Amino acid sequence: MKVLTIPALEDNYSYLIIDEKANEAIAVDPVEPKKILKAATEAQVKLTSVFTTHHHWDHAGGNEELLSLRPNLAVYGADPRIAKLTNFVKDNDTFKIGSLSIKGLMTICHTNGSMSYFVTDDADKAVFTGDTLFIGGCGRFFEGTPEDMHHSLSSVLASLPKETRVYCGHEYTKSNLKFALSVDPDNTRLQEKLIWCESNSISVPSTIGEELQYNPFMRVTDPVIQKNIGETNPIDTMAKLREMKNNF
């Protein structure tokens, strides 16, 4: 499998997951359909499916136009508010598209229909996390609680294999890492990642293993972070981190 990162709008990411065995592709959050179709044409693959991570317009807002151009695409998602949905995905659903295996992971909080897609083949593992897990951060809690985000990050996503590549919905990495450093200043992995980020304008993908080292929202059980922000348990730490980040 090959993943093409397709920057869209200002700081949003769409992706094209290419199944090299079948010469087919899946678009993730194709908010600018023409860019996706151009990328598929250039890669000489047939677009068969769409994965929508959640219903927000900067992720699902291209579905209408894309389906008007390619009416036969299968559109996967976990929220009835997603336009043109054809395949409703539930937590832990597994299915195949071409030679790729997919597992749907319900990761609610940013929205209550947020779905992450864990995609694997013989050689590769990748997860598409929308606005739930960002590189160095997480999405805002629009339709969920700190408990929901803690579950989504530390129970669901953290249990994927460490080498799983993480592809998220926005390039917010630099500001996320600067915030992370303010609550975890002695973390050398974090310091290194921020330096790396200064000279890499596209920071995706990272890996689950990396995120566990520097993403404070995946480290809410760490006593150092708890102490630095004056909290004593993971859920209060999650709530406080989010509030601090919102005002950072």
Ligand SMILES: *[C@@H]1O[C@H](CO)[C@@H](O)[C@H](O)[C@H]1NC(C)=O
């Ligand atoms: C995605 O890009 C659009 C258009 O540039 C921008 O208005 C929007 O704020 C971006 N999405 C988010 C969540 O920042």
Ligand SMILES: *[C@@H]1O[C@H](CO)[C@@H](O)[C@H](O)[C@H]1NC(C)=O
């Ligand atoms: C999905 O799998 C996880 C981990 O095994 C489990 O905790 C969760 O309850 C499952 N979800 C559903 C809806 O069965």
Ligand SMILES: *[C@@H]1O[C@H](CO)[C@@H](O)[C@H](O)[C@H]1NC(C)=O
């Ligand atoms: C999800 O959130 C929306 C908007 O807040 C609400 O209308 C809807 O009832 C919620 N759905 C579930 C399953 O909680």
Ligand SMILES: [Zn+2]
């Ligand atoms: Zn969103």
